[in-house]
Amino acid sequence: MPEETRLQPVDEADLQNKTLEALAPYRDQDGRIYAIWGTLAHHEDALRRFLVFGNHVLGKNTLPLKSRELMIVRIAARAQAAYEWDQHVRIARRAGLSDVEIMAAATGSWNELDQLDQVLLAATDSLIDGQRVDDELWRRMASTLSTQQIIDVLYTVGQYLTIATVINTLGVQPEGDLVLDLPRAEVATRKDPQA
Template sequence: MARVPYVESEDVPEQHRDLLVSSLQDRPLHVYRALGNNPAVLAGLRGFLSSLWSDSGLTDRRRELVILAVTREIGNEYEFHQHVNIARDVGIDDETIAAVSGGKFDEFDGEEAALLRYAVAVVRGEVDDREHEAIAEHYDESAVVGIAALAEGYAGLGGIIDALGVELEGEFVGWKPGEGGGEDGE
């Protein structure tokens, strides 16, 4: 059970009601309904996440790979689950999702492998000169800032979700979708 109530549309000011609804799923999500207990914070987070989504300097595929790697690293089932579906929508197959979830970054090309390693290093607080140089070989300064912000933004969102006890809207797809699902994906 969530630690805060899931607000209804009528519980928030009119100017924030649309923020309870996922633009991709066209329905209210528990995460937004929980955050709706503080409509100003909901608005700020939605704006921040929207910027990360569109301004990180990554393709849709690479953005989703980063989000999957980060949410798996922090163990946040809610965001991982949501982004498995988004990843599939942008053409990422379950085998690739399972490779990200399993930390098998060597299975990716040099640029994507560097990107995934960097994203995980960011959330672990382990970015050193070597990690920075590896990502800088593939991305300019603007994109490196976007990637670091994307990684930490979703790590932060995952922490909020965990603190509030936000529940999935359905059954967890598993850490390795297509390989039996379940809690540990195996």
């Protein structure tokens, strides 16, 4: 990731009213638009369309909330996307996940997590590494998840890899200090041999 922000967020005063309306739910506790969305507002039409898809993945996803957040922190750790990591550690904590569970998912040491989360994290890694799952993992997914949930796995990984790519390419910086240290890349990519 670049050390400096390559593209500054758009000033709210320069945004169209329809973009401001679309971004209404995407503000921090002080009422500021989150930096990721302000940065993507350089292409307002695309941002508004992307928010519709993102709203499904984040708000209407058929996967359990805790499981989805474990997948997202895994993606953020693997991609070394500090902004995404910080935002989703906060969401994961609000969802009831402990820092131990978050770090287990992030570092690939998920043997103590439940079977559903192990399948979802294995699928996450497989999709990151090869953009597919093999037959054995497919059977595990199909025996554990509904068809809609399998599609939401694909959407979740795709959405958050896209966001990680944006963060790391445009240099979107965390909004303050990280609430939990991001594992180093070599730790995050280590896979548990029993997973």
